[in-house]
Amino acid sequence: MPDQVGTAIPDSHGAAPVELEPGDSVCRAVARIAAVLRDHLTANLPVAIDGRNVEGVHQVRVALRRFRALVALLRRDYPCATLDEAAARARRLARAVGDARDWDVFLLETLPGLSPLGRMGVNVAGMLLPLAAARRDAAYDGVRQILGGEDARWVLRLVNRLAEGELWDEARSPAGLKALEEPAGAFAVRHLARLHRKVLRKGRGFTLLTPPQRHEVRLALKRLRYAAEFFVTLHAPGHAGRRYLRRLAAMQAALGMDSDVLTTRLLLERFGDAADGEIRYVLGAVTGFLCCRQDATHENAHRRWRKFRRTAVFWAR
CATH class of the missing domain: 1.40.20.10 (CHAD domain)
Structure with missing residues (x-):
């Protein structure tokens, strides 16, 4: 890979929420x-x-x-x-x-x-x-x-x-x-409540969800997190919204392995045109390894899910 040049600017939004x-x-x-x-x-x-x-x-x-x-x-x-x-x-x-x-x-x-x-x-x-x-x-x-x-x-x-x-x-x-x-506050409450309900609905019966279903939960969490970060200063200025955002981010991260495995599988499928016997063996070994690693994350994800479900929403304060 060539030497890195240029200065990428990190996402300031997450570090310093928009001041509404x-x-x-x-x-x-x-x-x-x-x-x-x-x-x-x-x-x-x-x-x-x-x-x-x-x-x-x-x-x-x-x-x-x-x-x-x-x-x-x-x-x-x-x-x-x-x-x-x-x-x-x-x-x-x-x-x-x-x-x-x-x-x-x-x-x-x-x-x-x-x-x-x-x-x-x-x-x-x-x-x-x-x-x-x-x-x-x-x-x-x-x-x-x-x-x-x-x-x-x-x-x-x-x-x-x-x-x-x-x-x-x-x-x-x-x-x-x-x-x-x-008022932006009313707009925010309406959409945050809707997105929060959607996450809870998709996560119902969490321990029984399949990997694709957990991936859907993660996508819903991501949409909720973006909206929450957009509007947190309207309803929870200072530190009041940090607990919710922290547990939301932790829940999303706990499901990251599901996303990683799904993405990796899709990438591996694109090697099919070059998949001779040895490469097919390697692809099978990688898939099995990732599935075992994915399975080991389920307990932590369930623990994070229970914490998230118990967390009070900041827009109802």
Whole structure:
């Protein structure tokens, strides 16, 4: 891998939540949130396009996830063609960036974590490293193309419009403008409660859930976490919301192995065109190893789930 250059800017949103005011309208709150997303995205796009600092792609992926989460919230209450287009364009960007990030994780984290198989005579690195490196390079070619293209420019223009308080043309009717003046606190409570209920519903009977079902729980947790981080300062300024956010993040992390195994399996399937007998043996060994590691995380995940379920929500204070 080439020397890393450029400076990727970490996600400041999680470290320093957006400072919203109790009197903010939805329009004003969205502008404040979008300004943070814009700064995060624009700072990291050149690093991701350059490709020599893997953190650039990671941070662009995070920024796109947060942007998509914000758009999803707005589309439920203020549906319009502009937001529909934003969701579609951001999804295409996220797909390309996500593919490159998945290969980075595979090369930098997953393969080193499979070293016990090497001590057992399974040549994981020797077999899979060249294959994965070639696919990673191809994925970065795709990143450079799409992040330098019209989809990225369009999304940046919209994020800037949101940050400047200019939402979308369809909202400029009297009814649309009135809806956007709803107190942000009421908007936040409605959506946080909905997303929290969805997590609890998907996690019902947690110990009996299959790996794909636990993965769905993790996705729901991720959407809830983004929304909670957007609006925590409205309802829980200072330290009041930290306990909820901390347990939410811990629950998401506890289910991370399910996501890692699912992603790795999908990546391994893409080696099928080069899978001779020896490679198939290595792929089988890796799959079995990861499944055993995944199984060992279930008790911790269940313990985290019980804690999360008992945690009081900060928006009901």
